[in-house]
Every structure is written in structure tokens, then in C-alpha cells.
Amino acid sequence: MELLVASAIGVMTAAGVYLILRRRGFPVILGLALLSYAVNVFIFASGRLAIGRPPVLTAAAPGYTDPLTQALVLTAIVISFGMTAVLVVLALGAYLETGSDRVDLDHDADADAPEDRA
């Protein structure tokens, strides 16, 4: 199971980084989503891997799994979900306004000098 979890985190991170470096809006958003999946699994694993163990006190439990990392993952999921939603809306707005979904600013964009842009 260690190998499975570790390689899942590694592959998702690698794919996420690759997609972020694509510089286009949609791949960047997908890449960020993959990265956040990877980090969620990583946080989960940082509380040690345990199967079939309860997170809260019970009389008959042979051992426990760490409940704190589960709470951390929950917070991280909510935040990354909200942030991704903001980014999607923003990227859509920028795409509709500029007609391009490039994330990098290859031109020197200045709000106060919009007329010298091609």
C-alpha cells in the first residue's frame, strides 16, 4: 500500500507540474487540481497509513488512525475547491476580455498604458 500511495502522489504531482507549465488557462487549472489532489493524499498519508482503524475513542479498538490529518484534508479540500472555482471564473473572464487564454504575460501589460499593446 505504501508503494501505491507514494506513486499515486508522485504521478499526480508530476502530471500537475507538467500541466501548470503548459501556460494555457485550461491545462493550468487542471494541473492545479491534480496538484491539490496529490497534496490531499499526501496530508492524509502524513498521519501514517492505517486500515480499518477508528479515528475516535472506542472501547474495543485495537488501535487508532490519526483523526487530525483527516480534519486537515477536509479543510484543504474546501479551500482548494473554492480557490479553483475563483480561478475558473477569473480565467473565463480574462479569456472573454482578452481573447486569449495564455496565463503568462508575454507582453508588458500595463493597466495605465493600454494603448501601446498589440
Next chain:
Amino acid sequence: MTHWIAVPVLLPAVLAGLIVLAMRGDIVLQRVFSLFGNAALLAVALALFAAAGSGPPEAYRLGNWPAPYGIVLVLDRLAALMVLLTAALALAVNLYAVGSGWDRRGQHFHALWQFQMMGLAGAFLTGDAFNLFVFFEVLLIASYGLMIHGGGRDRLAAGVQYVAYNLVGSTLFLFALATIYGVTGTLNFADLAGKVAALPPGEAGLIRVAGVLLLLVFAIKGALVPLQFWLPATYANAPGPVAALFAVMTKVGAYAILRTYTLVFPPATPATGALFADLLLPAALVTLLVGALGVLGAASLMRLVAFAAVASMGTLFIAIALFTPAATTAALYYLVHSTLAVAVLFLVADLVVAGRGSGDLGAARPPVRSEGLIAALYLAGAIAVAGLPPLSGFLAKLLVLDAVRGIAATVWTVILVTSLLTIVGLAVAGSTLFWKSHDPGTPGAAAADGAAPAPLALVAVALLLALLAGLTVFAGPVTAELRATAGSLYDPAAYIAANTLGRVE
């Protein structure tokens, strides 16, 4: 003082919700409540500052669970100083936003502003690393909204880049926190301080990785080279008052580095040693150089000020990277000074752009309305940013130079050369803006058709300049106070004791 510690977080949160839900569309009511909220925040921050200065650090248990299990807010001298700085800056800049009418150019300016206050105050007060992440996200999500306030093509394009960059930073933050939790089993700062110091040598590798990851995250926030790429485009395209408020956002990175690397990973830690200082100092020197060159080469006024902000972060990180009480005193003085100075320059730049119709520095344009006044404000702001006497920038740079006297001459060379570059850059921009406008060759030199600056906006700039002057005049008492703050950072026993780890009352 106990319950008051939570007020800087709760007050803006309640106000923001109230403004969104009950005052939609009523800009007057929004302004009254937002300004009132900022003034109340300043009053609370002053009271907390006085309390932190007169007593030991104090912890506030959110949910009343004991410290390493529950989440705490901790008020100490450094946290109180940062909250006070934020509250003072935000009140002045909010006045400017109201005076200049920026808050009417889009929806929900004041609600986002209050959420930004909540995130900033929470990030400074929290005593828990994961909560630091949560408050970072609160201040970031509000800053995304503020940054694209008013809309427009370039602003949205720059906004996407800013958000994407910071999302990568947040993910790195989570990786770092999970690694730290995996090694130590805690995320409370005070608890971490004890556990990291007592770490067996076999675990040193992982905690070093986590420490460097955390440093990267804070370097993104603090715009440290090579992670500064988001800053110029973001600040140059953000609305003027928002960019002025963002002057304190880069300082969140500096604050987090000061807090984490004096409390959790002090240079005496056996597992990490001087690793972080060795990484930070060269990066800070390059940041300062990049910022100064950017000031010299910027094609527009807002970009110029943005690069001045990068340069100020470079100087700040040089002083922080030494991790000695004397250098940290200098760093704190420079932190307060540079926040106010960069904010003044952003507001003046906004006044110029509003009057002139463009911040383009490539060509002269006709003089703006009330040019004499705006030029004088620009001169004062430029003097503060460049670090010339008589304003506090000079004293701040002197303190930094004095603190680094013992070590390499490179630091002196870089600071002095970049000061010259900054002065030249600001002077060239000033002469293009205010002197060449009177050149008979400039098209339409006689006409001044831009909008006159609003009195309230000028009052806000004058307030910030008065704060800078106060920082200069009262430099003695201020540095004495900051010396005590820096001393408390290098003697964290009181901070750790305030958390009463694991003790159930």
C-alpha cells in the same frame, strides 16, 4: 485583555458579512461602516499593542481546547506591531479609496477590504501553522477580488497569473505542513519549537526539506528572487489603493519568516543549523539588485513603484537573514518604514495616473492639475523609498548597514549601489512626469484637462507621510520598542509558556 485578542479577526469578518448582506448597493452606508470598522480596528490594535508591550505574550484559545490540540491565537510584541501597522495603513488607504472614488468602480470593494483585514490580522495573530495557511488563503482570496476590482483586460489577465501563482504557493505550503506534521506530530508553533529542537538526528533530512519548502512559500509571499515574478505585473495592474494595501501583504511573508525561523527553526537548531540564513541572504541581495534595476528601467510609473517594493523586500530580507537581535531590530524598523513609504508612492502614482491619463514614462505629457502639490508628494515619497535624509528611510538603511557591519563587504556594496540606482530611477521618472511636462515641445503643454485630485485622497497621503515623519522624529523610542520586540523573538520561552502546552485548566 483575553477576549480582545480575537477582535481584530472577528470585527472585520462580521463587518464584511454585514456589508455584503445588508448594504448592497448603498455605497454611503458601506463607506461609513468600512471606515468605522478600520478606525475601530486601529483602536483595538493600539490597545493590544500597549498590552503586548507591558506584559508577557498571551494566548487565546479558540474553542477553549488546550494548546497543541486546539487552535490558539497568540498576542506577542511582534504580532501586535504587525496588526497595528496593518490597521494604520488600512485606515489611511481606505480614506484614499473613498476620496478618489476607487471603491465605486466595481462591486463589493468594502466587503473584500474587510475580509482582507480579517486575513491579515489572523495571519499575524495565529499561533498555529495550519491556521496560518487558512488565514493566508482568506487574505489571498480577498486580494484576488480586490486586485481585479474595476475590471479591464490587462487587470484580468494579470489577475489570472497572480491567482495561479499563489495557488501553486498554497499547494507547496500544504506539502510543507504535512511533512512537518509527519515528522513532529504537531502544528502548533510553540509545540513545534520544542519538538524540532529535540528531533533525533535520523529525522533531520525530512525536517530540513519541510523547512526549505516553507521558506519557498514565504519567499513567494515576500517576492524574494527567484519567486518575485508575480509582483510587478500584479501591483502595476492593481487599483492604486489596493496596491498600497498590498504593500503590507509582502510583509506577511517577512513576518512569517521572522516568526518561523526564530521560533521553530532558530539557527541553533541541531537538525537545520544555519541552512535557512545561508539560503536567504544571497536571494535577498539578488532581490535588491533586481528591484533597483527594475526601478531604473521601468516603462510606467506603477511598475516603477512595484519594483521599488521588490527592492524594499530585498533590503528587509538582508536584515532578516542575519538572525541576530540587532539586525532584526533594523529589519522591523525598515519593515514599518518601507510599508508606509511604498504605500505613499503607490497612492501618489495613482494620483498622477488619474490626472495625467497614463503612467507611461516613455514620453512627456501635459502637466496635471495641482501639479505642484502632487510633485511635492512624489518628492517626499521618493525620498522615503530611496532612503535619503530627512525621512525615516535614511535611518532605516543606516540601521541595516550598522547591523551588517560585521559581515561581508558585499552587502554594503549592494545596498549602497542599489540606493544610487533607485535614486536615479526615481529622479528620471520625476523629471519626465513633472519637468518635461512644461517643455514647449510637449504636445498640448498648456492644457491641463485631467481630473483634480480629491481633497480626501490628498489627506490620506498626507496622513501616511505624517506617520513616516513621526517614525523619523520618534526614532529613538520606536527603536527601543523594536529592540524589545526583536529580543523577545530570540528568547521565545515566554511565547512558548503562554501556550500552556497540554495543560487542561
